[in-house]
Amino acid sequence: MGCIEQLKYEILLSKARFKECSTFISSNYDEYYQVQPGYRMMNVFIIGVPPIYVAVDGDNIIFPYTKPCHGTFLLTIESPEEVEKIKTTGELVK
Amino acid sequence: MNDERKKALLMLGCPEVPVQTSLAIYTLDLLVKSGARVTIAGNNAALGLVRTADPAGHYIKDTADLDATIGGLAEKKVDADICYVFIHNDAGVSYLATAAALISGEAVGIIFGNDAMALAQQCDDAGLKHIWARAVHNPKPIISKVNMEVERWAASNS
Numbered sequence: 001m002g003c004i005e006q007l008k009y010e011i012l013l014s015k016a017r018f019k020e021c022s023t024f025i026s027s028n029y030d031e032y033y034q035v036q037p038g039y040r041m042m043n044v045f046i047i048g049v050p051p052i053y054v055a056v057d058g059d060n061i062i063f064p065y066t067k068p069c070h071g072t073f074l075l076t077i078e079s080p081e082e083v084e085k086i087k088t089t090g091e092l093v094k
Numbered sequence: 095m096n097d098e099r100k101k102a103l104l105m106l107g108c109p110e111v112p113v114q115t116s117l118a119i120y121t122l123d124l125l126v127k128s129g130a131r132v133t134i135a136g137n138n139a140a141l142g143l144v145r146t147a148d149p150a151g152h153y154i155k156d157t158a159d160l161d162a163t164i165g166g167l168a169e170k171k172v173d174a175d176i177c178y179v180f181i182h183n184d185a186g187v188s189y190l191a192t193a194a195a196l197i198s199g200e201a202v203g204i205i206f207g208n209d210a211m212a213l214a215q216q217c218d219d220a221g222l223k224h225i226w227a228r229a230v231h232n233p234k235p236i237i238s239k240v241n242m243e244v245e246r247w248a249a250s251n252s
Contacts, residue, residue: 017184037192038168045161045168047192049220066188068137068160069108 004044004065004075012062013074018048021064021074026094029055029062033090041082048072054090056083099131100251103174105160105193106136106144107186111207113233114180115143119153120233121178121204121240128248130176132156135163164189167196175199176247181224182207187216194222202243206236 013021025032032055039046039054046052047066055062061082066072102125104118122132133156134144141157148154158166166172174197179190181203194201203224205213214226225243227236 018188037195038164040165040168045164047164048188049191049216050195066185068106068140068183068185068189069110071183071185072188 004042007042007077009075009077011073012076013072015071016074018064018066018072021072022048022051022053024074025053025055025062029057030094031056032062032093033086034093035086035090039090042077042079051093053093054086056086059083061086097131099129100175101173101199102130102132103163103172103177103193103197104132104134105163105177105179105189106134106140107180107182107189108137109140109143111182112231113206113229113236114140114182115147117204117206117229117233117236117240118144118180119147120237121244122153124241124244125176126153128244130248133158133163133174135160137161160189164192164196167193173198175251177201178243179203181205181213181217182209184213184216187213187220187222190217190222190224191220200247202247204236204240204243206230206233 032053034051059078059080060076062076064072065075125132135158177193177197190203205226206229210226210228217224225239229235
């Protein structure tokens with residue numbers, strides 16, 4: 001999965017539809033934010049159909065990652081830096 | 095010398111549906127004839143197919159990695175007057191929505207494949223422009239719509 005493979009991630013949903021990932025985030029997390037398409041997360045740019053949700057769980061950040069041939073993956077990565085960034089740049093939904 | 099031609103970006107999806115490669119080169123040819131400078135963006139497999147279909151480079155002049163193109167659009171290093179996104183799966187709709195949000199020009203989906211109708215509905219729900227036809231192996235069902243769409247865009251710029 002490109003640059004994301006260089007990071008230590010866990011897959012929560014695999015080869016899903018984008019909307020399924022949004023629903024998973026809104027149904028399972030107490031804190032999540034909305035970002036615009038093209039939001040930079042580490043070395044990748046988030047793509048998707050707005051609203052694009054990114055959740056926070058402690059030091060973990062949960063976000064959709066789409067590839068043309070494999071659909072959308074919902075990934076979680078431990079990254080205090082990205083958690084801090086989303087809290088300041090994302091639009092809090094819940 | 096400045097290149098004043100309009101910039102067109104073709105964003106390819108996964109190349110598993112047979113019509114994509116020929117449809118992309120066909121669309122590129124229409125855009126070039128309308129006076130545009132065209133870049134094709136895709137993953138390695140998608141670009142490999144279009145390059146192999148045009149070995150002497152008669153049609154394809156510029157190609158770009160899909161992820162790098164998204165990054166370039168997000169960082170405003172890349173832009174286009176028109177972006178056609180080739181769609182045959184859910185991921186393609188995400189790419190179209192992203193292109194529509196990031197480019198200064200128009201973004202239009204070209205939807206084909208077995209799920210074309212459902213994907214067109216997804217685009218409608220998201221307010222995304224598109225044309226669609228259930229073309230899988232034979233591009234004929236969508237060719238006339240591509241002709242009309244490129245003519246529309248070219249006319250809007252003349």
